[in-house]
Amino acid sequence: MKELKYFTKNGSQYIMKGQHGFSLVVIILLAAAAVGGVYAHLPGLTWICGILTILFIAAIFLKRVVIDLDQQAFFLKSGLLSAATTIPFADFVSFELASVRHSFIITNTSLNICFTKNGKEKTLTIAQGFTIRAMQNVLNEIEEIWTSGKDIK
Structure with missing residues (x-):
């Protein structure tokens, strides 16, 4: 890696x-x-x-984002009022890259994780930034960590 x-x-x-x-x-x-x-x-x-x-x-x-390969889960804490969330790899659905544009200018880009909980699909923000490239780089690194964890098991 x-x-x-x-x-x-x-x-x-x-x-x-x-x-x-x-x-x-x-x-x-x-x-x-x-x-x-x-x-x-x-x-x-x-x-x-x-x-x-x-x-x-x-x-x-x-704010805290942890990928634990032994427990096969993502641990997310997004801010003051939200509770810490544990997302098992089995409940993972996809990653989502969303950007907000005003007059062709990107003002915010967020990397979200989509997962299922109690049969409902939910979304949490992992990271935010100004450019799509920066969030894509974060996503690439997450996928690299995740795939290296799958190789171990």
């Missing part, structure tokens, strides 16, 4: 490194709005944007 760019290996677990590019842009914009609220004497804007900035920073540190 080649050198991993988006994951670190810890025994049989592969832990995704922090992908903070998209989140940092949102945090900087919210913090700037909070500072702007101070200078414009708008305490409501200041408090709302300040609290959202703190919550977004906390969400960055709580």
Whole structure:
């Protein structure tokens, strides 16, 4: 297996490194709005944007994606309010690459995992970024890890 760019290996677990590019842009914009609220004497804007900035920073540190080859499962924790989710490889359906465009400009691209739970298909976000190429590279690395795990078993 080649050198991993988006994951670190810890025994049989592969832990995704922090992908903070998209989140940092949102945090900087919210913090700037909070500072702007101070200078414009708008305490409501200041408090709302300040609290959202703190919550977004906390969400960055709580996000976690782990691929465990021994337990044959994905472990995902997406943010503050969502519970940690375990997705066995047997429940996996597909990966989905979705991008949002405004006037031919891609503003957000997300890599999602589709799986079944209690007979219903569900989707969770694994990573977000600005370019399709970056999310495709993350997906390629996930598939490489997954296929190497299948070779072991």
